[in-house]
Amino acid sequence: MIIAIDATSGEYAPYETVKGAIKAAQEYEVDITLVGNKTMLHVLCSRYRNKLDINIIEASEVIGPHESPVKAIRNKPNSPIVVGTRLVKEKLADAFVSAGNTGAVLAAALFNLGKIKGVDRPAICSLLGITTAEPVLLIDAGANADCRPSHLVQFARLGAIYCQRIIGISTPRIGLLSNGEEETKGSQLVKETHHLLKTTNLNFIGNIEGQDIPTRKADVIVTDGFTGNIVLKTIEGMGDTFVNSLRQVGHVFSNAYRLQGRALLQDLGLAKRVDYREYGGACLLGINGTVIITHGRSQAKAIKNAIGLAQQTAAQGITQLIKEETNE
Amino acid sequence: MIIAIDATSGEYAPYETVKGAIKAAQEYEVDITLVGNKTMLHVLCSRYRNKLDINIIEASEVIGPHESPVKAIRNKPNSPIVVGTRLVKEKLADAFVSAGNTGAVLAAALFNLGKIKGVDRPAICSLLGITTAEPVLLIDAGANADCRPSHLVQFARLGAIYCQRIIGISTPRIGLLSNGEEETKGSQLVKETHHLLKTTNLNFIGNIEGQDIPTRKADVIVTDGFTGNIVLKTIEGMGDTFVNSLRQVGHVFSNAYRLQGRALLQDLGLAKRVDYREYGGACLLGINGTVIITHGRSQAKAIKNAIGLAQQTAAQGITQLIKEETNE
Numbered sequence: 001m002i003i004a005i006d007a008t009s010g011e012y013a014p015y016e017t018v019k020g021a022i023k024a025a026q027e028y029e030v031d032i033t034l035v036g037n038k039t040m041l042h043v044l045c046s047r048y049r050n051k052l053d054i055n056i057i058e059a060s061e062v063i064g065p066h067e068s069p070v071k072a073i074r075n076k077p078n079s080p081i082v083v084g085t086r087l088v089k090e091k092l093a094d095a096f097v098s099a100g101n102t103g104a105v106l107a108a109a110l111f112n113l114g115k116i117k118g119v120d121r122p123a124i125c126s127l128l129g130i131t132t133a134e135p136v137l138l139i140d141a142g143a144n145a146d147c148r149p150s151h152l153v154q155f156a157r158l159g160a161i162y163c164q165r166i167i168g169i170s171t172p173r174i175g176l177l178s179n180g181e182e183e184t185k186g187s188q189l190v191k192e193t194h195h196l197l198k199t200t201n202l203n204f205i206g207n208i209e210g211q212d213i214p215t216r217k218a219d220v221i222v223t224d225g226f227t228g229n230i231v232l233k234t235i236e237g238m239g240d241t242f243v244n245s246l247r248q249v250g251h252v253f254s255n256a257y258r259l260q261g262r263a264l265l266q267d268l269g270l271a272k273r274v275d276y277r278e279y280g281g282a283c284l285l286g287i288n289g290t291v292i293i294t295h296g297r298s299q300a301k302a303i304k305n306a307i308g309l310a311q312q313t314a315a316q317g318i319t320q321l322i323k324e325e326t327n328e
Numbered sequence: 329m330i331i332a333i334d335a336t337s338g339e340y341a342p343y344e345t346v347k348g349a350i351k352a353a354q355e356y357e358v359d360i361t362l363v364g365n366k367t368m369l370h371v372l373c374s375r376y377r378n379k380l381d382i383n384i385i386e387a388s389e390v391i392g393p394h395e396s397p398v399k400a401i402r403n404k405p406n407s408p409i410v411v412g413t414r415l416v417k418e419k420l421a422d423a424f425v426s427a428g429n430t431g432a433v434l435a436a437a438l439f440n441l442g443k444i445k446g447v448d449r450p451a452i453c454s455l456l457g458i459t460t461a462e463p464v465l466l467i468d469a470g471a472n473a474d475c476r477p478s479h480l481v482q483f484a485r486l487g488a489i490y491c492q493r494i495i496g497i498s499t500p501r502i503g504l505l506s507n508g509e510e511e512t513k514g515s516q517l518v519k520e521t522h523h524l525l526k527t528t529n530l531n532f533i534g535n536i537e538g539q540d541i542p543t544r545k546a547d548v549i550v551t552d553g554f555t556g557n558i559v560l561k562t563i564e565g566m567g568d569t570f571v572n573s574l575r576q577v578g579h580v581f582s583n584a585y586r587l588q589g590r591a592l593l594q595d596l597g598l599a600k601r602v603d604y605r606e607y608g609g610a611c612l613l614g615i616n617g618t619v620i621i622t623h624g625r626s627q628a629k630a631i632k633n634a635i636g637l638a639q640q641t642a643a644q645g646i647t648q649l650i651k652e653e654t655n656e
Contacts, residue, residue: 066510069497142507145515179470179557182394187473187554210561214569223503226515227555234559238566241542245570 001029002055003310004093006080007036008062009016009100011297017099017285018044020251020303025052027304030311032094035059035080059083065296069103073111085112088289095290097281099298105291106143107286113289116319118326121151122286123225124293125162126232127309128213136213137163137172137220141282142229149192152176152222156202158285159220165316166283166309167219175208175218177227183207189224196224236295281306284314286322290314329357330383331638332421334408335364336390337428339625342426345427346372348631351378355632361421363387363408387411393624397431401439409433413440415559423618423638425609427626433619434471434612441617444569444647446654449479450614451553452621453490454560456541456639464541465548467499469610470557477520480504480550484530485653486613487548493644494611494637495547503536503546506557511535517552525550564623609634611641614650618642 005021007014014036022045030051032039038058045054061076081100085108087093098105102124115122126141139159140184144151163172171305176194178186183194185207197204203252208217213231223231281294281302290313294306333349335342343366350373351358359381362369364384373382381631389404401410409428413436415421426433429454454469458622467487472479484502491500504522506514511522513535525532541559551559609622609630618641622634 068512091394145507145513145518177558179473179554179561184396187552190473190554210558210563211565211568213562214565224515226507226518227558230505230538230555230559231562233507234562235538235566236542237539237542238563238570240539242566242570242573 001095001311001314002031002033002093003307003314004033004035004057004084004087004096005303005307006096006100007034007041007082008059008080009065009098009296010294011099011301013099014040014044016299017303019300020298021054021307022048022052023300023304024307025054026312028308028311030307031055032307033057033085033087035087057083057087062092063101063104065101067101067104069101069107072101072104073108079104081108082112085109085289088291089113094314095292097292097294097303097306099294099296099303099306102142102293103305105293109284109289109291110286113287113291116286116322116326117286119158119286119322120154121147122284123155123158124228124282125159125285126228126282128232128235134167134169136218137167138213138218138228138232139220139222139285140225140228141232142225143284144225145229146226147189147224149189149196152189152193152224153196153200154286154326156197156200156204156220156222159222160202160307160316161321161325162285163220165274165318165321166312169219170202171203172201172219173205173217174220174222175205175212177213177221177223177231178207178209181209185227193222202302281309283309283318285318287319289319329423329639329642330359330361330421331635331642332361332363332385332412332415332424333631333635334412334424334426334428335362335369336387336408337393338622338625341427342368342372344627345631347628348381348626349382349635350376350630351628352635353382356636357636359383360635361385361415363412363415366452369465372472385411385415387553391429391432391447393429395429395432397435399427399464400429400432401436409436410440413437413617413619416619417441422642423620424618425622425631425634425638427624427631427634430470430621433601433621437600437612437615437617437619441615441619444614444650444654447486447614447650448482449475451483451486451611452556452610453487454556454610456560456563462495462497462544464544464546465495465559466541466556467509467548467613468553469481469560471612472551472553473557474554475517475552477517477524480517480521480552481524481528482614484525484528484532484548484550486650487522487550488530488641489653490611490613490641490646491548493646493649494640497547499531501533501545502530502548502550503533503540505549505551506535506537509535509537512591521550558581609637611637611646614644617647 032053061079084096123140125139127135129135389407412424451466455463457463517524
């Protein structure tokens with residue numbers, strides 16, 4: 001299986017990206033295609049290329065994190081985001097992983113790969129690993145700011161398929177994010193969606209609230225992309241605060257008691273659980289191909305995890321499963 | 329100044345509520361009126377009533393946290409929520425504090441006190457104390473699930489007044505919560521609100537994202553009540569996770585090194601910073617009177633802080649200031 005990787009985007013590219021890709025090539029059964037500045041990538045990979053199957057494809061244009069997505073993919077056809085999604089289209093890669101501008105990845109995926117027939121709005125399905133061993137899925141985590149109830153029902157179906165195949169839960173609990181657990185609570189959008197979800201064959205457990213996200217009350221959390229994106233980033237912000245505080249605790253312990261406080265804290269794995277750098281990323285669901293978006297601040301481990309997720313997503317045939325579901 | 333307190337609502341009522349009220353009467357220049365089951369409250373206060381000015385008013389009906397607000401206040405006129413807001417209306421109290429059903433408090437406030445002329449939608453202004461010394465204001469934290477751009481602009485004005493007078497920031501930075509910092513990002517509601525906010529004389533700093541909440545990028549965060557409520561509860565949920573993890577760290581340290589781990593952690597004040605039990609509560613802004621809603625899981629300290637906030641809110645004449653602003 002070939003995974004194409006955007007080696008240019010993200011705060012720690014290309015060094016951490018390449019490091020993560022090499023680790024993935026060593027750990028998983030994947031061949032890697034790095035997309036970016038060829039000269040630079042050759043230098044970075046020189047030590048590994050005779051041992052590992054790492055291909056390099058030139059794409060020297062760079063799309064910045066704040067560029068207008070549609071304009072960027074039109075003006076920079078030779079950027080890793082455009083080239084990478086095209087590799088998937090042309091079956092030269094089984095999946096594409098990027099830590100780049102989410103809007104641009106989405107736009108390039110729509111342009112090069114297109115929507116699956118029957119899917120109205122492709123969505124971002126984000127894997128939240130907060131306190132439990134298995135991540136909670138949040139869909140939509142940012143692709144569609146304004147939604148209709150039927151879109152949210154479709155997100156629920158996409159999320160359920162992904163949860164079944166990737167997390168391995170046969171009948172995932174679907175929760176609708178709202179401002180109260182009673183079905184009378186919510187915006188007009190949520191109230192209508194609640195009503196629709198009750199008529200489906202999904203394992204819909206009703207509305208869930210913000211505090212239910214870290215406790216994993218639902219396996220799949222359905223929301224519009226505006227709310228989902230804000231919630232995701234709020235969790236990340238709180239996670240940063242948490243990790244910083246833990247580091248501070250570690251320092252204080254180390255200083256006060258001359259102990260390996262930080263090491264112990266690391267062993268406890270607490271920081272890890274809320275640290276997005278460990279997350280596997282998010283999957284674009286509803287497009288004709290496997291595209292994984294990982295955090296802009298991803299370091300080697302997150303890149304490696306995202307490649308693992310890409311491999312799993314492609315191997316499970318998620319795109320085909322969605323096609324079957326939506327063309328029923 | 330007289331503060332009326334709902335002594336029946338909330339998970340730890342009446343014991344913690346009464347304890348908090350007594351502490352407030354000792355620390356602040358307030359007279360306390362406890363509203364609830366008279367016999368019970370007499371027993372709980374007997375030791376303090378000759379030293380402190382604590383009044384007790386009978387209201388034996390109980391509104392549960394999940395009751396339908398409008399139905400509840402209609403069917404239970406002798407509940408602390410209805411009686412307490414009426415005390416404010418009749419000038420028998422300067423403010424009312426409740427840890428009860430938020431919807432019911434809002435409904436009773438609207439019914440008994442009414443909206444300030446010129447305010448379209450009263451809103452909940454929540455004080456978030458996450459990592460910095462001074463709280464960030466989040467408005468609307470749950471009163472209005474569906475909003476129009478003009479409502480959000482009004483929330484910004486209400487929040488700015490509250491921030492100036494209660495937090496003491498002369499020109500508070502107003503941030504609009506969105507799924508991207510660029511003004512082109514957001515739902516239709518947010519994009520239109522952004523445009524309107526730019527035309528006001530407020531210190532509008534543009535869109536802010538979820539991760540900017542704990543870092544206090546803005547002093548006042550403006551959002552609709554649906555998003556605001558979800559964000560607030562997500563932060564609380566993450567805070568709970570954080571506090572539980574810190575406790576776990578404390579235990580491990582104590583066991584491993586026979587140290588007073590937990591005590592040290594408490595000294596660091598980390599748990600405190602993310603613990604809503606320390607928050608002062610939220611203020612209903614835009615109604616004719618001072619009403620503070622505090623968390624359903626409030627214990628004595630949070631109740632005491634909420635009473636302090638109620639006193640400050642009433643003393644600063646927030647209601648009058650809003651009247652002046654909206655009748656301009």
